[in-house]
Amino acid sequence: MNTAMVEVNSLGVSFGSTRVLHDVSLRLEAGQTIGVVGESGSGKSTLAKVLVGIVAPDAGSVVVDAFDVRTLGHSQRAAFRYRRRVQMIPQDPFSSLSPRRTVGQTLAEALDPVWANVRRFEDRIAFWLERVGLPADAMNRYPHEFSGGQRQRVAIARSLILEPSVVIADEITSALDVSVQVQILEMIAEIKDELNVTMMFISHNLAVVQSVSDMVAVMYQGEIVEIGSVEQIYSDPQHWYTKRLLDADPGAPGFSLEWR
Amino acid sequence: MASLFTRPRAAARRRTASPLLYLGYGMLAVLVLTAIIAPIFLDHAATTLTSTANSGPTHAHPMGTDSLGRDMLARVLVATRETMLAAVFSTAIAAVLGIGLGIAAWLAARRVREVILRLIEFWVSYPTLLVAIIVAAILGRGLAPAVFAIGLANAGGFARLTANLAAGISTREFVVTARLMGVPSGRIATRHIVPNMAEPQLILIAQAFAGALVELSGLSFIGLGAQSPSFDWGALLNEGASKIYTNPILIVGPSIALVFASLAALFVGDGLAAAANPRTNLRRARMLHHSGTELAPLTPDTLLSVDHLTVRHDDSGRELVSDVSLSIRRGEVLGIVGESGSGKSVTASVVSKLLAEGLTATAARAELSGADLLGRVSGRELARRVAMVYQDPGTALNPALTLGNQLSDVLSRALGSTRRAARQNLLERFRDVLLTDPEGRMRQYPHQLSGGMKQRAMIASAMSTRAELLVADEPTTALDVTVQREVLTLIKRMNATMGTSVLFISHDLGVVRALCDRVLVMRDGRIVEAIDDVAHMTPEGVVHPYTRQLLEATPIVTMPGRDIEGAAR
């Protein structure tokens, strides 16, 4: 069955007179993972914000899980439901968890935003903590008792516990050491296959994107300059910017520090 | 403001309450006890008229008596209750009103918030006492209007702090996430915003209490506060001041009481602030020789040699670097690779003789081009030999000085250049690193440049002094990949054309592989492996399991079909 889980058509976003996104189109089927690469200012984080409904599109259409984000403002209930179907894992594991709340309270809040009763959801919280590789008793501890990698696991558990249809991961490994990064990436790959979740994986690191994605979109100055399957983009890039990005990756064959 | 509530690092969690905080608590306890007990036992002595009026200090009346013969010491002690209660009430009014308004502003719609914030600004831009005078003009004299007036006036400060804190906290990711999860605004305020502003609010409460106490007594002192027959310290001081020529002892009691109370609040406020924002005072860094190890003589092409280096943290005694030896030949690029906490940056700081405070380094030898880094080396000599490029170009340059201004300082230091020569030299180096509009850049402030441009400027500065060694500590970590490549290229070029040796610190094996001649792999303060053939290192070819693990963990793009093309180049 080829249902589109995410369908973006000619999306445009401007902040004042600056154009942040221009004519962005992409289509994701259920269970697919798209990697979005680009440098700072390329608009990749804004794209994520449009999808989770923080930033409203100025032009074009965005339909996620059969829901048009432009109608988010119309009904609070619909918006509430939408936001639980589309989850974002934030970048910084240090600021994404409230220092004054236990891990259990943080996860309970995701399940029940109003009452956030840990006791009621204890089993589910324990299950998901173990699912992301943390002991169940972590729910009684505070974020500062964990390392950066462990906090990122908590943040991942918080977004997955709602069993969303779309997960957006915004630079989730860029604050981590490489040996921690590889563990997180392995876990993500495993979980997303199991849950059949649709994912957008945003990163500045081409190699990271390659390891988790089915498709890749390359963004430059607010536009998708190239989009295609991982194999196609990495073996036969068409756009000059994609080539330049690939050549700038230190592990890439085309990388050199020769003076030109 | 930032330091208090940006990310709560592990260090900020370690509470180290200062002795002053406990002293402050002790003094407050004394005040509270006095406020409770004194009126019970001394009320009679404080209010009964006797015939010994206007007495100086005597055995019976150590602080004299007033014009109606009442014992001044008893009066001061009894007045503690009235003074403290008034200050407590007025602080409570200020805190409740102010915090409520601040939160309301945050919850309100944008337009309303703008208006409230404007009003708060208006409110705090006038002296507290002006507000007090206005209220006194409306409600008349008396302690109750004064309490209300001071509370109202100080509420502005609370409102502003609360609004500022709420604005800061609400942009933090856990609040944004909670909002996305659908948590109602009211719950976000009680669950996330208010608990995370507890520390600064407590500090402000301590300070506002001291302020209220002093201001209330001030109002009583000028006759707008406590009215006879009730009395607080300010009213007593007023009585004393009016007899300053005839019976000066009368001002001693109330003065001491006022200073004691505000000192107590000051200690508590300072102590809380210090506990919330620990600033441990560190001993200056020390670099020492340790003897007893036989050292091989240096070969003539050795630029830097560090042997058996150990760096300890003074307080904990923890070893950050353990028995590390390294050397760099002239014209060589040495990389040190490791993850956070591996000791790579500390090692670099020893080489550049910029060891952080609170650390002690010992080594059998640390020589740079004949100069002993463990001994005294003149600043000029060091400036000429070593140049540095740091990780975060955003903070490494002085925000208050233009590029030309600060970068020419190092030239006049290292080479004794004149202002003009330094400028000329810098302009040429700016061109070398391909900075557009070099003249314009000289006049710009760091915040007007992108990160990549700042890093180029730092490299230009290093080139301008023709340093023998460039110490680069993660210089590209904060940069985009395409910019990273440009910066790495510049470093490589500096090495190739000027013969500058480079000590390159990085967490990225891919970067190190591209740039370095040799690599040391560090973990937990030790060198676990030295790799001489960097270009051909593979997980199979390395010896130490950690190196292998690192190599395998480092993500590398694979480009089927482009490999051949790349190799053909």
Added chain:
Amino acid sequence: MSHSIDASDSLSSSGLGIPGGHNAPRELRASSLAGAWRRFIGRRLIGLAVNLVLLVLVTFIIVRLIPGDPAAAIAGTDASQSQVDAVRAELGLDKPLPVQFGQYVLGVLHGDFGTSFHYQLPALQIVLTAAPYTIAIAFASLIVFLFFGLAIGIAVGIITRGDRHRWLDHVFNIGAGLIASIPAYVQATLLIMVFAVWLVWLPPAYSPSYGLAQSAVLPVAALSLGCIASVARITRREVAVVLEQDYMRTARGWRLPSLTLYAKHMLPNVVTTALTLSGIILTALLGSALIVESVFAWPGLGTVSVQAISEFKDYPIIRAAVFVIGTISLLFTFFIDIILGILDPRTLGDHRG
């Protein structure tokens, strides 16, 4: 007073680097300084105008908010009906509210706050006669506390850097803390005790026969001592913060001589923050001046307004005094912001005030 100032410790701004690096825009165009100044002055003038309007409103409401019949309350309990009516007429309380307000605003625009009950002279004239006295001691104190506070704070900060001379640190902390916590009016009383009563060097109160300057010494001392201690404490802490910044490490890496290091690379960053906080201190100082004036019978706004409230219930004077004191504190803040703008053009973008 002096304590609320230290709340601003947490405002220490230099801990924040200028945002840059990863998220910095590719290239920020240098906006012209003249344009920044124009916008800054424009914004501040609008702010000033809004504040003046609010002040007029507040001074109008003062009389209206008096509980019960304002005219009766002002005239006093033993006043006859005709006296009450006279007060009512003078304050315009016999007319409908909009008319009252209209007349009041018209009067203010003409500099007319009514006639003083006590002096039988235009209220504004009395207040404007007193204002220069207050401005004089406040301004003198500002200069004194800024100079000594900054100098002491910077010196102590540099001497005790990196835990050098721990004893000085302790002496400074306790000494400055003690002085900062003695209320200005207590200091005033103690200063009179020592210099006027015991040593008889200076007059205990304002007296024209001693000359203005000599009479002003004790009030200025009483006002500025606590502020010196506060500014020194803030500056010392700010020095410690700035010395730990990355750019100071860079400068040390350049092995700059101490003088260049501190005077050129540290000082501008310290002074900006210290001055920002001094604006808050100055506001507090104006407040203490109102009380301290009474101690020295200094014929300034404080004495005039306190007398007007507690002795004469002289509302025209109170209105004019509140208006003038408010305006002075606005102008002082404006003045500090201008200095800040000259020292550090980046502050021109701030949307304060």
